[in-house]
Amino acid sequence: MANNSPREHWGSGIGFILAATGSAVGLGNIWKFPYITGENGGGAFVLIYLVCIAVIGIPVMLCEMSLGRHTQKNPIGAFGSISPESSKLSHFFGLCMLLTGMGLLLFHNYGMAVLMFVLGALVFAYSWRVVGFCGVFAGFVILSFYSVVAGWTIAYFGKALSGGLDFVDKVAAEQSFSSLVANPYYSIGCHLGFMFLCVVIVMGGVKKGIERWSKILMSLLFLLLFILILRGLSLPGATQGVAFMLSPDFSAISTNSVLIALGHAFFTLSLGMGAIITYGSYVSKDQNLFLSTLSIVALDTLVAILAGLAIFPAVFAFNMEPSAGPGLVFNTVPLVMTQMPGGIFWAGLFFLLLIIAALTSGISLLEVVVAAAMDELKIKRTPAVIGVGCIIGLLGCLCAVSVSDWTRVEWLHSGLTGLFGVDDASFFDFMDNIASNWLLPLGGISISIFVGWVWGTRKAVEEIRHGSHNFADVHLIALLAGLKDDPSHNSDYHVLTLAALWGIFIRFISPVAVMIAFLYNIGWI
Ligand code: PHE
Numbered sequence: 407m408a409n410n411s412p413r414e415h416w417g418s419g420i421g422f423i424l425a426a427t428g429s430a431v432g433l434g435n436i437w438k439f440p441y442i443t444g445e446n447g448g449g450a451f452v453l454i455y456l457v458c459i460a461v462i463g464i465p466v467m468l469c470e471m472s473l474g475r476h477t478q479k480n481p482i483g484a485f486g487s488i489s490p491e492s493s494k495l496s497h498f499f500g501l502c503m504l505l506t507g508m509g510l511l512l513f514h515n516y517g518m519a520v521l522m523f524v525l526g527a528l529v530f531a532y533s534w535r536v537v538g539f540c541g542v543f544a545g546f547v548i549l550s551f552y553s554v555v556a557g558w559t560i561a562y563f564g565k566a567l568s569g570g571l572d573f574v575d576k577v578a579a580e581q582s583f584s585s586l587v588a589n590p591y592y593s594i595g596c597h598l599g600f601m602f603l604c605v606v607i608v609m610g611g612v613k614k615g616i617e618r619w620s621k622i623l624m625s626l627l628f629l630l631l632f633i634l635i636l637r638g639l640s641l642p643g644a645t646q647g648v649a650f651m652l653s654p655d656f657s658a659i660s661t662n663s664v665l666i667a668l669g670h671a672f673f674t675l676s677l678g679m680g681a682i683i684t685y686g687s688y689v690s691k692d693q694n695l696f697l698s699t700l701s702i703v704a705l706d707t708l709v710a711i712l713a714g715l716a717i718f719p720a721v722f723a724f725n726m727e728p729s730a731g732p733g734l735v736f737n738t739v740p741l742v743m744t745q746m747p748g749g750i751f752w753a754g755l756f757f758l759l760l761i762i763a764a765l766t767s768g769i770s771l772l773e774v775v776v777a778a779a780m781d782e783l784k785i786k787r788t789p790a791v792i793g794v795g796c797i798i799g800l801l802g803c804l805c806a807v808s809v810s811d812w813t814r815v816e817w818l819h820s821g822l823t824g825l826f827g828v829d830d831a832s833f834f835d836f837m838d839n840i841a842s843n844w845l846l847p848l849g850g851i852s853i854s855i856f857v858g859w860v861w862g863t864r865k866a867v868e869e870i871r872h873g874s875h876n877f878a879d880v881h882l883i884a885l886l887a888g889l890k891d892d893p894s895h896n897s898d899y900h901v902l903t904l905a906a907l908w909g910i911f912i913r914f915i916s917p918v919a920v921m922i923a924f925l926y927n928i929g930w931i
Contacts, residue, residue: 428766447658474686
């Protein structure tokens with residue numbers, strides 16, 4: 407039985423940081439961030455996104471890490487092992503969900519109402535474990551559309567190698583992308599190819615599979631990114647593109663943009679669904695969780711900004727629309743690169759970068775579900791990986807088909823239209839919306855409320871102190887002033903320490919911020 411063997415751990419601290427950074431840095435940074443920035447007006451959106459990362463991303467990531475390392479369990483088991491049998495707070499949330507469901511019925515939002523009723527009932531039955539369930543469910547949802555986009559990157563890499571990216575103009579580039587997307591067999595083939603790679607790596611286990619490959623792939627990713635940035639900034643439209651990213655135009659911002667920025671902050675840092683709880687459960691006690699969190703967040707943010715800086719100059723140099731949507735990266739990059747000397751080579755490198763970024767994130771999504779299946783259903787890694795891989799493979803096929811032509815899956819189309827009123831948005835958009843705008847923010851608030859109010863900041867900080875010595879207890883002002891070694895600044899615990907600041911964030915600021923954005927989204931404020 408899988409349960410009888412001791413839990414696997416990362417071989418080294420840097421191995422863990424690279425694996426978690428690999429999870430965070432993905433299509434979210436290089437494919438999604440540039441196009442949502444383009445659609446939401448550029449600089450102002452970047453600013454809001456950075457605020458979300460600082461106010462919500464860092465505190466919630468630390469919550470997930472401490473939960474994972476303390477319990478040494480998958481997300482479902484983690485909540486199960488430290489939540490009280492019956493928690494008043496969870497009953498309160500269960501009731502809120504039932505009431506929200508009734509409210510949604512009044513607004514004729516039947517699909518969401520049913521979801522809320524089911525969730526509310528589950529919360530009454532399973533208390534906080536439901537947060538873990540939702541995380542695992544999000545793993546299925548996200549990987550099924552994520553692997554479709556990852557499949558497109560494989561297709562484009564193939565095209566680059568075979569010289570098929572030599573577009574004469576913008577129209578030809580756009581046509582090439584739409585014909586790829588419209589061909590379900592090709593999309594499905596590439597999606598399954600990507601899933602196969604994820605399955606093979608995750609089957610190797612934590613140390614020999616995920617850690618070994620994350621180390622190799624992440625080193626390659628940083629090298630490729632560095633080369634491509636130098637290339638991007640030497641383009642003629644560079645200054646205009648950089649200005650688009652860095653000068654804020656607040657008139658382009660709507661409340662919806664704030665919600666997208668918030669949802670993306672969770673998505674890009676792999677938060678709100680237990681990926682970091684799962685990776686944290688393989689961490690040893692001597693790892694500094696504070697510094698690990700800061701390094702992962704910093705690297706992820708850096709890659710997103712650099713990807714924007716590499717792509718927008720190209721967009722402006724070739725007079726393309728910055729708000730072109732999901733096709734942005736697939737249309738502009740080949741067009742620009744192939745017109746430069748050695749273009750095919752550069753385009754090939756770029757799509758290789760995307761494949762690598764997607765792969766290290768895909769394996770973390772798969773691992774969340776696999777770890778839960780292994781622990782909770784007591785099955786071994788190999789059958790767990792194969793079973794989960796097949797289910798997600800099938801869901802992904804539906805996503806791929808729905809993007810090409812909804813009418814091929816009419817039952818799904820009419821079902822979703824009837825329940826959720828999704829109209830023209832494909833199953834792919836639907837899955838993305840459910841995950842990024844609902845599951846991850848709600849999961850994120852629940853995790854921070856659980857750590858701040860149920861498990862307790864005190865116990866969480868005790869966990870964080872292992873491996874970070876007195877880092878959490880340093881007087882914040884003394885730290886900024888360079889006086890952290892002066893004992894008179896550290897003796898009094900009524901001062902603002904990093905730990906105290908974190909506690910305030912996870913108990914009040916992060917949940918309230920997410921809640922407000924969330925209520926805006928459903929149109930209640
Ligand atoms: N963070 C990944 C990205 O930016 C996506 C992801 C989300 C991975 C959630 C794991 C969990 O692409």
